[in-house]
Amino acid sequence: MHLRIRAAKAHDAAVVPEIMLQAMEDVIFRFIQKEDKKEAVHFLTALFQQSENLYSHENTFVAVDPEGNIMGSLTGYDGDHFIALRQPILEIMQKQYGNDLIPEPETTGQEFYIDSVAVSPTARGKGVGSELLKHAITYAKTHGFRQIGLLVDLDNPNAKKLYERLGFTLGNKMPFAGGEYYHMYIRFV
Template sequence: MIRKATPADAEQIAPLLLTIWKDMELPILEADSEEAILATLQEGIAVPDYRYGYNRMHVFEEKGEIAGVVAGYPGEDEPIIDEPWQVLAKRNKLNYTFPVFTEKETFPGEWYLDSIVTDSRFRGKGIGTQLLEALPEIARSEGEKLIGLSCDKANPKAKKLYQRQGFVATSEIVLSGHLYDHMQKRI
């Protein structure tokens, strides 16, 4: 079942988000322990305006467990979504108190799919596809008519999944030193 995330989901969501951060090879991973990063991410999920605030996420729940999560926001929110992280990082005494994300990811007029991840125990069951299929309704509920996302060029399997869902590559961008296809889907 897909539903809006709640602050109570933070303990299960944070490790899933950390999986993505590891794939992106973010610099924070060299500066702080996974334990400290996870604790800060969990706290951040309770902050509504944060990039990964519960109100910006939907989860796929199966038998009381979070099997997958999707996080996104209207592109116009991008300038403010990471401000809470710096406060949380300082409060939790992280060494890396800089913004975790510095590059502009969104394009004008789009709802941006920031993150999508399935727990490794639930992969291969179509959960990622179901989360992707829910995106048009999520984006429309926020007044958007265009969905954007960034797909790592090193992940052709993901690109094929996005293409099957109607996304087309519109440009290339670099995020954390990795080359991505920026893809969009009109809804």
């Protein structure tokens, strides 16, 4: 599949939040305190269209096919800015959903952190996720990051294998939002 990877734009919100939700449905349901896909997409769409938050279009790349359809997305950011980027999300969780949860940090900083990678159901198994990850690795290298990192669910061995194939090293176990994950990373130094 021939893809072009580009920075997301606010108007991509018509498609991207639904794709993103596939990668983090359980976490978003915890944030909004209900298993409601429509409400979860609404929550992500509002954040995607805004700036300066973890799920903003500013922190997202999209994979686009030759017809202009978005086939996948990758959201990532400078891990040193995690706390500031998380704050708008915590405020919405508290104000709109009465949720005072403050999840554990996903990154300790000093890395370009990949928050989520998601592929449209129609494009699965066609290398879209790999292309997005390769793009993120190149982006992190060219923007002077010493490391790129992500979390992988202990119960997702296929994702772990994909990340290892792309050069990620298995790091420490970390709890996050009620689950257990491995931190995986590539150092560029």
